Amino acid sequence: MVPLVSLIDDNSIATRSYALNILNHMGSLKYEQLKIVASAFLSRLDDPGNEVRQKAAQCLGKLELKEDNDDEDERDDMWKSLLKQILSTMLIHLESPEIDLRKALIESISTLSRKYSTACIEALSESTISQDLKSKICV
Numbered sequence: 001m002v003p004l005v006s007l008i009d010d011n012s013i014a015t016r017s018y019a020l021n022i023l024n025h026m027g028s029l030k031y032e033q034l035k036i037v038a039s040a041f042l043s044r045l046d047d048p049g050n051e052v053r054q055k056a057a058q059c060l061g062k063l064e065l066k067e068d069n070d071d072e073d074e075r076d077d078m079w080k081s082l083l084k085q086i087l088s089t090m091l092i093h094l095e096s097p098e099i100d101l102r103k104a105l106i107e108s109i110s111t112l113s114r115k116y117s118t119a120c121i122e123a124l125s126e127s128t129i130s131q132d133l134k135s136k137i138c139v
């Protein structure tokens with residue numbers, strides 16, 4: 001997993017794009033893995049390549065915590081906190097003038113909000129984005 005995530009920071013736009021294509025099909029992950037992957041995806045929302053930004057936004061919508069019986073309550077609290085940070089960053093990027101990126105972000109936020117509605121509602125309420133953009137997000 002880590003070698004693949006490191007390719008997201010490669011100098012080549014094509015390499016970053018291919019790495020995101022692969023990671024878009026990763027499935028659920030343990031919390032520690034999610035933290036690493038989410039950070040890498042969020043960093044690509046500012047990528048110089050349009051395609052990379054869009055793919056990173058799509059990947060963020062696929063983040064899912066793997067069910068694990070070890071310290072379930074603590075892990076869920078950490079995941080909720082991380083998810084709020086992820087959603088907050090995604091909401092900030094919604095103000096991008098790039099329409100395709102905005103569409104990908106809205107779709108991903110909507111997907112995450114269906115799975116994790118409480119965290120999404122909290123992130124939206126704390127967000128400073130315009131009411132118009134907030135209304136485009138299904139919660």
